[in-house]
Amino acid sequence: MEGKRQVYFDNAATSWPKPPEVAAAVSSFISDVGANPGRSAHSLSIEASGVLYDARELAAKFFNLADTQRCIFTLNATTAINLVFKGLLRPGDHVITSGVEHNAVMRPLRALERGGVEVTVLNCAPYGHLDSEAVEHAIKPNTKLVTLNHASNVTGTLLPIREVGRMCRAHGVPFMVDSAQTAGSVRIDMEADNIDLLVFAGHKSLLGPQGVGGVAIGGGVDFSRIEPLVRGGTGSGSEVEEQPNFLPDMFEAGTPNTPGISGLAAGITFVLSVGIEEIRAHELELTRMLLGCLREMPQVEILGDPDPETRVATVSFNLRGISPSEVGFRLDDEFGVLCRTGLHCSPATHKTLGTFPRGAVRFGLGYFSTEDEIDYATESLKKIAGDSN
Amino acid sequence: MDECQFFVILFKSSSYAVQAERTCRKAGINVRLVPVPRELSSDCGICMRIHSADREATEQAMAAGRCDFERILPFGREE
Numbered sequence: 113m114e115g116k117r118q119v120y121f122d123n124a125a126t127s128w129p130k131p132p133e134v135a136a137a138v139s140s141f142i143s144d145v146g147a148n149p150g151r152s153a154h155s156l157s158i159e160a161s162g163v164l165y166d167a168r169e170l171a172a173k174f175f176n177l178a179d180t181q182r183c184i185f186t187l188n189a190t191t192a193i194n195l196v197f198k199g200l201l202r203p204g205d206h207v208i209t210s211g212v213e214h215n216a217v218m219r220p221l222r223a224l225e226r227g228g229v230e231v232t233v234l235n236c237a238p239y240g241h242l243d244s245e246a247v248e249h250a251i252k253p254n255t256k257l258v259t260l261n262h263a264s265n266v267t268g269t270l271l272p273i274r275e276v277g278r279m280c281r282a283h284g285v286p287f288m289v290d291s292a293q294t295a296g297s298v299r300i301d302m303e304a305d306n307i308d309l310l311v312f313a314g315h316k317s318l319l320g321p322q323g324v325g326g327v328a329i330g331g332g333v334d335f336s337r338i339e340p341l342v343r344g345g346t347g348s349g350s351e352v353e354e355q356p357n358f359l360p361d362m363f364e365a366g367t368p369n370t371p372g373i374s375g376l377a378a379g380i381t382f383v384l385s386v387g388i389e390e391i392r393a394h395e396l397e398l399t400r401m402l403l404g405c406l407r408e409m410p411q412v413e414i415l416g417d418p419d420p421e422t423r424v425a426t427v428s429f430n431l432r433g434i435s436p437s438e439v440g441f442r443l444d445d446e447f448g449v450l451c452r453t454g455l456h457c458s459p460a461t462h463k464t465l466g467t468f469p470r471g472a473v474r475f476g477l478g479y480f481s482t483e484d485e486i487d488y489a490t491e492s493l494k495k496i497a498g499d500s501n
Numbered sequence: 502m503d504e505c506q507f508f509v510i511l512f513k514s515s516s517y518a519v520q521a522e523r524t525c526r527k528a529g530i531n532v533r534l535v536p537v538p539r540e541l542s543s544d545c546g547i548c549m550r551i552h553s554a555d556r557e558a559t560e561q562a563m564a565a566g567r568c569d570f571e572r573i574l575p576f577g578r579e580e
Contacts (some may be wrong), residue, residue: 150515153536153547158515161534165519179567181516311512347546348514359512 118448124265124293124426124476125452126315126322130379137378138308138321143370149370150347150361160370168360169375174380175310175328178300185208189292189313191341192214192215192327195310195363196257196288197221199338203228205256208247210271212264212461217290229271231255236464239417240269246281258287262294263494266461267416267476268399268426270298278307286333292316292325293424297395297479299388310335317391317478319383320376323369335359342366359438391479395425396481398477398486402427405490411497415465415472428456431497436473439496443473447492451475505575508556509535510549510563511542517569518547529558530555530565549574 120128123249130492141163149158149164165180172183186192197220201207207224209217211233225231232250236242245257258280263270275291280287288309293302296317304309307330314324329335336357344365356362383391399420406412415428431439440453454471455462462468475489504534512518525532530551537548551559556573563570 150546158519158534158547160516161519162523165516167517167522167580169523173573180520181569279566346514350544356514356545359514 114235116277116448118490119450119489120450121449121477121481121485121489123316123478123481124474127317127319127478129480130321131382132470133378133382134319134321134375138371141374143323148367151345151367163374163377164368164370166372170377170380170434171312171326172328174384175295175312176303176330177310177328178449181334181359181423182331182335183326184329185324185326186363186370187323187369188315188325189311190325192219192325192356193290193312193339194220195223195341196311196327196338197259199342200286201229201256204230204254205228206232206252208232208234208250208255208258210234210242210260211464212240212242212271213270213458214265214290215242215262215457215459216292217259218361218460222267229267238465239422240264240267240461240464241273241422243419244272244275244279246247248283251279251283251285253310253490255283260288260293261290262298263404263424264458264461265293265417265426266428266456266458266472267465268293268423268455269416269421270294274305280308280455281306293426296383297388297391297424299392301415302328302330314376314379315371317383318376321372324372324376328408329359335362338363340365350444386396386479394479395477396420398481398483399425400488401483402475402477405486409494409497412493415467423479426474427477428472428474430467430470430472431493434496435469439473439493442496443462443489443492447488447495502518502520505553505577507577508551508553508573509538509541509576510551510559510573511537511544511571512546512548513569513571515546518549520566521549521563521568521570522569524560525547525549525551525562528562528565530562532559538576541576
């Protein structure tokens with residue numbers, strides 16, 4: 113199509129573009145280092161171990177985790193969530209979560225529920241807000257974990273993690289936060305926010321490549337109670353056939369994605385160079401503008417709280433009279449606006465919002481999104497809405 | 502064993518070895534990561550080699566940096 117441009121509004125799934133330093137770091141590791149970290153003892157292997165350690169230290173400091181060795185890298189946030197749930201929860205244990213969680217949380221929890229774990233899903237208000245008092249009321253003697261997302265991947269609504277964390281501390285219940293939608297765009301401090309287990313995705317606002325995530329295990333967590341999800345070679349304790357009982361090796365069997373982790377370190381370094389407050393302020397401004405443009409359209413129904421301060425830069429909506437998939441297809445096909453439609457792997461959230469099974473159209477903005485792109489995308493939406501009248 | 506030129510410090514895994522190396526280098530101590538000598542351990546990993554004269558400074562730096570290690574062993578002879 114003549115003059116067709118491309119606008120990438122799917123940052124809530126994977127951020128793109130990345131800072132050039134990220135691809136450079138991945139490429140440099142593959143071209144110049146390449147070796148296996150923690151296994152052999154030649155100079156390139158030692159260098160690879162250094163790359164891995166430096167990334168681990170950077171990520172730990174980024175989240176204010178005191179002990180670098182407690183920062184575990186995994187394939188993605190989903191694997192990290194599975195590691196915690198399946199490693200920690202036993203039949204008869206109770207776990208509390210919210211009604212606005214991603215399937216990365218709900219699916220492993222439902223599987224564990226069939227095996228005898230008791231699962232409480234707390235209702236959220238229509239905008240997706242969670243009353244932190246409700247969490248405290250749900251805590252029982254057998255509650256072994258409270259797990260919440262930091263922000264919804266559908267509405268972008270921020271949950272009150274600091275308050276919930278404080279309550280969990282008071283009751284001695286470990287608190288896990290899924291920061292897939294916030295790490296890199298909202299400040300997270302494991303100490304100040306009272307987080308025991310912080311799950312992060314590397315490929316979203318941390319600006320790393322796909323294939324890297326992890327979990328930061330706070331100093332107060334007895335990690336020996338967490339069964340490894342995967343066992344295998346670690347390069348350490350090779351004389352024994354049992355999994356090491358120390359971190360990070362206990363939870364990192366097999367060769368890691370060192371090129372990806374190297375890229376993640378470059379992404380985090382970029383975030384630090386811009387400053388997390390600056391990133392948050394910029395994304396807030398973009399979100400405010402997008403919400404304003406959408407509100408001007410009478411056919412648009414916005415999901416979640418209209419106040420941008422309560423959200424990250426993810427906005428879902430529907431155009432009355434047109435299915436989300438049709439809107440998404442036309443945005444892409446006719447205007448080059450790339451977004452995500454449907455249920456966003458989060459049927460629980462859409463049930464809370466009353467948009468199940470229809471779903472919605474989601475614009476996931478990112479640090480590199482521009483006001484001009486928002487103008488263009490909303491003008492494109494107006495044309496689609498106009499055609500349907 | 503005071504006449505040994507080097508000591509080697511053994512760790513649980515390479516992650517701890519690198520942590521100690523980074524910590525010591527920041528403290529201005531000349532250390533080097535090398536393969537674990539076969540006669541000291543059957544592990545296939547790396548250890549940190551230090552000059553005998555740096556032993557005290559190394560232990561202090563590692564304690565300050567909360568570096569976990571397994572053992573410190575003399576290695577090599579005075580030439």
